[in-house]
Amino acid sequence: MTPAPPTIVPIFATPFAVVPLAGQADLNPALTALFLSRATDEYRDPHSARDALYFRSREDLFEWPHEAVQGLRQEMLGGICAAVMAVNRYTEAEFDALGVQARARFAIVRPNGSIPAATAPLASWYAFYCVAAPPPTVARVDSGVLRLYAIRDASMFLDAASYRLREPFAREHHVWRPVAGEMAVFPASILHEVALNRTEASMLLVSARARFSHGAEAQLAPW
Numbered sequence: 001m002t003p004a005p006p007t008i009v010p011i012f013a014t015p016f017a018v019v020p021l022a023g024q025a026d027l028n029p030a031l032t033a034l035f036l037s038r039a040t041d042e043y044r045d046p047h048s049a050r051d052a053l054y055f056r057s058r059e060d061l062f063e064w065p066h067e068a069v070q071g072l073r074q075e076m077l078g079g080i081c082a083a084v085m086a087v088n089r090y091t092e093a094e095f096d097a098l099g100v101q102a103r104a105r106f107a108i109v110r111p112n113g114s115i116p117a118a119t120a121p122l123a124s125w126y127a128f129y130c131v132a133a134p135p136p137t138v139a140r141v142d143s144g145v146l147r148l149y150a151i152r153d154a155s156m157f158l159d160a161a162s163y164r165l166r167e168p169f170a171r172e173h174h175v176w177r178p179v180a181g182e183m184a185v186f187p188a189s190i191l192h193e194v195a196l197n198r199t200e201a202s203m204l205l206v207s208a209r210a211r212f213s214h215g216a217e218a219q220l221a222p223w
Contacts, residue, residue: 015083015186016148017186018176019182019183020181021076023071027072031069031072034068035106036108038057054110057107060105062208073102073104076206076208079183098214100210102211103209105207107204111197112196113197114194114197119188120209123209125211126209127183127207127208127209128178128205129183129208131205132203135199143198143199144196144199146194146195148173148191153171188210
């Protein structure tokens, strides 16, 4: 007698969105010039270790009055909201009533530089927008990729029947290659990094952590 096939469904799924931003053709050249001119001690994150291969700005980027920055802020928040709404059960009216807080910074990853692995504290969502990135290099296919670590099942026992699971159950880390004009959005609790940039050109990235509120929570002060 042939047993009935099992019913298998994925659980604990993690959303990851890629959002192309409108207006990138005009925004990116202006942002590139601005960020390169402000990669100085005046704008450096005071809590970031000095690194000749990696510059990280203070987390007040969205507060700059510069026209290109304010255009970027509008597009990034719109893209983050679109991604978050797509995986929620709110109606459009309910979602529009939510408040959103966001903090952002820019980063320059120079040749042989990287962004160390971290999570984003006090936030529910995180976004990486690519302003400029060199093309992939054949010598190092993982050069400059955004790597999200699959650590949820870190305590799982591995044996011959658990280390070759098929998608979407596989335990591999997720990799996204930054492309100018595109933004990645994912839960802020995921450990992530930008791998070593093994090219001859710098990468320019903007990262933002965001959180949403409703009711009395909407009166909470920003970070």
